[in-house]
Amino acid sequence: MSSHPPIPTRVVLLCGPSGGGKSRLAARSGLPVLRLDDFYKEGDDPTLPVVAGGTDIDWDAPASWDADIAVAAIVELCRTGRTRVPVYDLATSSRTGEESLDIERTPLFIAEGVFAAELVDRCRELGVLADALCLRGRPSTTFRRRFLRDLKEGRKSVLFLLRRGWRLMRSERTIVARQVALGAHACNKEEALGRLAAAAAGRCRKARTTAT
Template sequence: MSSSRRARVILLSGPSGSGKSSLAARTGLPVLALDDFYKDGDDPSLPALAGGGTDWDSPASWNSAAAVAAVAALCAEGAADLPVYDIAASAATGVARLDLGGAPVFVAEGIFAAEIVAGCRELGLLADALCLRGRPSTTARRRLLRDLREGRKSVGFLIRRGWHLMRAERAIVARQSALGCHPCAGPEAAARITACTEPADAAVPVEA
């Protein structure tokens, strides 16, 4: 993909369980799963919880530099080899290739997407940055059902984490908004994503 035709990224953030993956899939656009850039469980730089264990909800558990590099490669080349991360195993287990197929815009979604807004903007890669928000109780229920279905962690861990995240949800949204993401519900986010796919002059009437 030439520099004159390089793609741009829509960063989709929000609390865990807010519906990012589902919304990204419904757009029909290529999707970069940013959760695949978690650090491996034996990485010595992982942040620890006060009571023991790893704080997987801290941005320090995530490789932001690798995520920005992947976004930049996709925007410039139209394809990139990406890690495949197994959350239950706390480790990258393989590599997969994502090809944009010539799409001028793609979605990069994950709970830490807001952490790379500034980096993507500085590189001229950003089409939009959004933060999904909703009722904390709804998010918590959706998150727990998903995590239990996928066997992401032990049941006890998921319940403790879910309670903590539900209480912290408004602060999480506020932080992601401060980092440059527009807070909105699903319908508005979908509309903004659609607008990014339209030609720049699509809304400009043609003069007779």
């Protein structure tokens, strides 16, 4: 018998290409959401990777992101229902503060971001993983949504967004394949919502059984 106390909450890791609709789907689910994009490294971090053959920082490489801090936040949410998370400004590539995320006694929450699949094995080993989903769609549609969103939010210069968007559109199928290889289940939005509902129902039943 394990000596560790039961963990009351589990996480669904939601990944997929940038612009694929992860944030909208997470909001639509009605579950609490941890934004993994807030765990990007700051723009002056010397460990940031650079796009091969260019000078742009490769914000789509896992090395541009702090997986250790993200995992710590997930585990703390699962064990205590609250954690402190950085507030990240994508336009300036910097952390501008910190805020509290409190999900109370909710038995399931979503951690969404382009690098969520990088955490599948670690979350499974730590006993906090409920499911891992990768949203997939049409690369041309993803390109359009991503460009319009990033342009509206002023995330980077137009030239940078176009270069990045073209590069990501060409590599989108490879990105999805990598995330699936890391343990995420590739699906469309409707299937993802169905799996989220099933995971939520299962966790709620377990929580009620434990409480009685």
